[in-house]
Amino acid sequence: MTLLYIVLSTFIGGLLSVLIAASLTVALLGRIVKHLVSLSTGVLLGTALLNILPEAFENRAAPPQGLFITLLCGLMFFFLLEKVELYRHNHHHEGDGHHHHHHFDAEQAGRGGMSVLLGDSIHNFCDGIIIAAAFLTDLHLGLATAVAIIAHEIPQEVGDYIVLLNAGLSRSKALAFNAISGLAAVAGGIVGYFIVGPWEALFPYLLVAASSSFIYVAVADLIPQLQRRLPWRDTVLQLAWLGAGLALVVVIVMVSGEHGSPGGH
Template identity: 45%
Template sequence: MSILTWIILTSLFGGTLSVLFAAALTLNTRASWVQMLVSYAIGALLGAAFLNALPEALELSKDPARMTATVLFGILLFFILEKLVLWRHCHAEECEAHDPLQGTALVAAPAQDQHDHGRSGMMIMLGDTFHNFVDGILIAAAFMADVQLGIVTSIAIIAHEIPQEAGDFLILLNSGYTRRQALLFNLFSSFATLLGGMAAYFMLQDMNHLIPSLLGLAAASMIYVAMSDLIPGLHKRPEIDATIQQVALITLGISSIWLAGTLFAHHA
């Protein structure tokens, strides 16, 4: 199967699967499932970053100092981008970001009136569409470096997209959209992953030297999302049984990425 076919299939399948899974969780209001997925997503993101993306980037770059600087720059860049989103959303007295139940979704509620005539929902969709486009670029860069790395990166992205999409779904419902509208908007937004992947594939054909840097940024993105957006929410459940469950699911996420990488490496 060609690299482009891999990119198209994983972008379409990953985006559609995460939206449908998130919709099923949200419609059935299984909050505990979303919390469990957040813990698993943390492990998947960290596993993909440290066991796959970063080692591959270091191997391709041949300059460890430059690559670690790229990762450091990426973490700072994602922090700044997130601040810009927060400044745009948090224009009222009450603003809560990164609800642990909702993954990386942003929740912005006007101080005076909970009903905002769809404004917060539409802003979330615009932000999520851009996020999905960037995910597509990172997936394409990973596949162009190595098929096994592309598959593992796609698994990690799907894992963290499910709780995020669940959060987006809830925000759209709270913003006044119907369930059908929320599902269609999320599905439409997910196609940005395919657009980003195809755009990156054709651009990187003549710019292979950018692939190591993009892999470094992919690692930075995964590390930042896991450490900044997802892990703080877990600390709001300090009970010993909740902590044991969280550690077990994080370990499961890391192990599944390691196992996937090992299996695909053997079949490559």
């Protein structure tokens, strides 16, 4: 059953982003992506700081100093990975309110766009491993982690879709690229289940590594996009979406606490 949960969670994330992209117009997608970025910022930070890290530090077999070292190394690793453009997150496109120059999307969908798709695939594969480790630790933690990753995957994949579409690709080709990138998470989940499973003592460290991924994406990628001068109404809306993401995590944590913490394997 645990493997089924892992496969379903990783598959749903990619499927939702493709379905949303396929069902809405480019103009509408451009307007909602910024709200989804705010939502995913709250979900990622809330999941990392209120759910995953507390779960990891509750394991007395793992010394806190070792877990903090893992967190630091994780943040540095994702920083270096982004340096070689394998951990980029594409939420920028023409018409997103950032005043990009004409043909910006076409440039992004050239060699840079292909590196973005490659980076997304690698990132999705890692997300799959993270989801597997979370489900193997605890069912409720796995569900919360999957929700956080799905919340971030949707604006990420929609952003890629808009860039590819505005660069001249057909809807079917742009959706196909997104679907292939999303399936990398399923592969990562399956690999994680069989490779990570026997190493239960490493679960706290894997959870901290997952948290470092969430924190890095939120702080280094998403929050800088939100730090712009906006009319007060847009600022309130931005904070409302971010708060909604945090509230979602709090609800999940409360519900999980009420139902106990049965092991996922």
